[in-house]
Amino acid sequence: PYTGPSDADILAKRKAYLSPSLYHFYDKPLNIVDGKMQYLFDESGRRYLDAFGGIATVCCGHCHPDVVKSITNQINRIQHTTVVYLNHAIADFAEALASKMPGNLKGPKNLTVRWWGPPWFLNGPPNPTDLHMVVFFTNSGTEANELAMMIARLYTGCNDIISLRNAYHGNAAGTMGATAQCNWKFNVVQTGVHHALNPDPYRGVFGLDGEKYAKDVQDLIDFGTSGHVAGFISEAIQGVGGIIELAPNYLPVVYASIKKAGGLCIADEVQSGFGRTGSHFWGFETQGVVPDIVTMAKGIGNGIPLGAVVTTPEVAEVLTRRNYFNTFGGNPVCTAAGLAVLKVIEKEKLQNNAFVVGSHLKERLTALKDKYEIIGDVRGRGMMLGVELVSDRQLKTPAKAETLRVMEHMKELGVLIGKGGFHGNVFRITPPLCFTKDDADYLVDAMDYTFSKM
Ligand code: PMP
Numbered sequence: 001p002y003t004g005p006s007d008a009d010i011l012a013k014r015k016a017y018l019s020p021s022l023y024h025f026y027d028k029p030l031n032i033v034d035g036k037m038q039y040l041f042d043e044s045g046r047r048y049l050d051a052f053g054g055i056a057t058v059c060c061g062h063c064h065p066d067v068v069k070s071i072t073n074q075i076n077r078i079q080h081t082t083v084v085y086l087n088h089a090i091a092d093f094a095e096a097l098a099s100k101m102p103g104n105l106k107g108p109k110n111l112t113v114r115w116w117g118p119p120w121f122l123n124g125p126p127n128p129t130d131l132h133m134v135v136f137f138t139n140s141g142t143e144a145n146e147l148a149m150m151i152a153r154l155y156t157g158c159n160d161i162i163s164l165r166n167a168y169h170g171n172a173a174g175t176m177g178a179t180a181q182c183n184w185k186f187n188v189v190q191t192g193v194h195h196a197l198n199p200d201p202y203r204g205v206f207g208l209d210g211e212k213y214a215k216d217v218q219d220l221i222d223f224g225t226s227g228h229v230a231g232f233i234s235e236a237i238q239g240v241g242g243i244i245e246l247a248p249n250y251l252p253v254v255y256a257s258i259k260k261a262g263g264l265c266i267a268d269e270v271q272s273g274f275g276r277t278g279s280h281f282w283g284f285e286t287q288g289v290v291p292d293i294v295t296m297a298k299g300i301g302n303g304i305p306l307g308a309v310v311t312t313p314e315v316a317e318v319l320t321r322r323n324y325f326n327t328f329g330g331n332p333v334c335t336a337a338g339l340a341v342l343k344v345i346e347k348e349k350l351q352n353n354a355f356v357v358g359s360h361l362k363e364r365l366t367a368l369k370d371k372y373e374i375i376g377d378v379r380g381r382g383m384m385l386g387v388e389l390v391s392d393r394q395l396k397t398p399a400k401a402e403t404l405r406v407m408e409h410m411k412e413l414g415v416l417i418g419k420g421g422f423h424g425n426v427f428r429i430t431p432p433l434c435f436t437k438d439d440a441d442y443l444v445d446a447m448d449y450t451f452s453k454m
Contacts, residue, residue, distance in 0.1 A: 002033045002043040025418075026411055035062025038432050038439055040416065048411070051443055052418035054383055054430035055239055059274055059299030060344040061434040067302045070340035074333045082137065082330040093335040094135045096342045100281055101310055102290050105133050134316035137330025138307035141270035141297030142170030145233065147309045148293045149174050152231035152264040154318040159192040160225040162217055162232045162258070166198045166422055168240035169233060169268055178233055181241060181422060192230075194220045196254075198238075199247035202377045202388065203396060210250030218257045229263040231292075236283030239271035242421025243379055243386025243428055251287035264315065267291035270307075271384065274299050275345055275433060278355030278382025286381065302344075304337040306330075350433035358382035361429070361440040368444065372451045374399055383435060386420075387427040387447075398423035406450050413446040 005013075010031060014022060030048070034041040038061055040048045053062065060067055074089060082090060138144045149161055163169065163178040170179065177190035198204055199213035206212035221229055232254060238244040255265045272283025273296045280286050282294065292315060297307035307329070328334070345351060362378065362385055369375040376390035389399040389406070403425045410417060418428035431439070 007031045037061035049415045051429050051431040057303040058432045060302050061432045067340040070336045074336035079333045081327050087332045089332040089335040090330045093339040098133050136309045139305045140307050142172050144295040144307035144309050145169045145175045148266045148295045156230045158228050158230040160229040162194045164198050164234050165195045166241040194224050199250040200244050201247045208247050210247035211253050214253035217254045221261045229261045231264040232258040233266040235268045237272045240420050242426035251289045255289050264292040266293040269296045275351030276384050278358045301337045302341045304334050306334040354382040354433050364444040385429040389425050398425035400425045409450040410446050415446045
């Protein structure tokens with residue numbers, strides 16, 4: 001049993017010592033003291049079904065025994081910086097990750113790499129035939145996207161980056177520029193980022209016509225830049241933005257425009273990667289494109305801070321111009337977790353589970369839409385689903401207060417879901433990938449009951 005401080009004590013300390021911008025869900029916030037697979041437990045031992053943990057961090061399930069074992073084995077041996085010495089954990093995870101990347105990203109095997117001098121020349125260049133793809137490890141998604149944007153700028157010699165309205169890419173100086181949601185955007189001076197029309201099938205002006213939205217990117221290149229750009233960054237399904245799956249055929253047209261303008265295409269897979277969409281391992285694959293750079297974080301460490309930037313050897317080479325150093329990015333403990341996660345995804349067929357259970361969940365949520373006028377839209381893929389509440393289906397008036405009420409009530413019924421979207425009126429349903437059909441049914445029954453009482 002839990003013997004730690006009370007909720008009131010924790011809240012008082014948070015108030016006294018922690019960031020005033022730190023927020024929590026629910027009027028009476030939950031004190032989560034234990035987790036097991038798709039369940040969370042509060043201090044009284046009450047169990048909650050976690051339908052939001054997937055986005056927060058967890059891919060395989062809370063405290064998955066294989067992942068915990070890998071982490072504890074590694075930390076009992078050695079935890080250290082990534083640089084300076086050898087350790088097998090980072091190399092093993094990089095190799096396993098490479099096997100998950102689509103062909104073009106692995107780069108030509110016989111590439112001749114230019115090396116830029118000290119200190120790398122001391123060790124000599126790697127054997128070019130060993131090169132497949134290159135991964136840089138970081139500690140978070142923000143850091144991964146910062147690095148990706150810097151690489152694009154270095155590689156192209158251009159500054160202009162195009163991102164989407166309603167995007168979330170991080171909260172440091174550069175990524176804050178690419179982030180485009182008023183709730184999350186601090187208005188510090190940001191240069192070199194242009195925001196394109198969001199290809200939002202539900203609220204966007206062109207509905208499902210991805211090619212029409214893509215024209216806006218071409219216009220930005222033509223009229224907002226020199227005609228040359230550093231790159232384009234987007235999620236395949238906007239997470240924080242309210243589970244918005246980009247309109248079909250959007251990315252192929254945009255990627256072609258960007259490539260023509262000399263830029264690199266960056267896929268932010270921080271939320272949609274690692275099998276979450278069910279149909280594909282990576283979100284970008286749902287649009288049939290291959291990016292130049294892929295970034296990932298969150299679920300890849302199952303709760304352990306880990307991010308990564310994957311690119312071709314040719315692009316990665318720009319970082320040999322100086323020392324690129326990240327003390328803990330890719331450290332032994334975190335990469336041991338990453339490798340364990342990939343193994344669990346394979347062993348437990350979690351991508352397939354995301355497809356099967358996610359499809360069932362979406363079907364049942366869609367059926368609720370026929371029953372309740374307040375549900376304006378049900379969308380997403382696999383275990384990345386959104387339910388948007390509106391008080392008027394024609395006007396699509398965001399039903400923000402109702403969203404909060406339903407969340408509170410579902411918590412009382414033992415189900416935790418997230419929320420997001422520009423107007424804060426979208427449920428984000430992103431469970432750990434081990435979520436079962438029974439869990440899905442329980443979630444929908446709880447939601448159905450809640451709506452019926454409203
Ligand atoms: N990209 C996306 C798509 C995200 O959802 C987030 C986090 N919400 C980030 C980047 C930033 O990740 P982190 O919070 O780990 O810095």
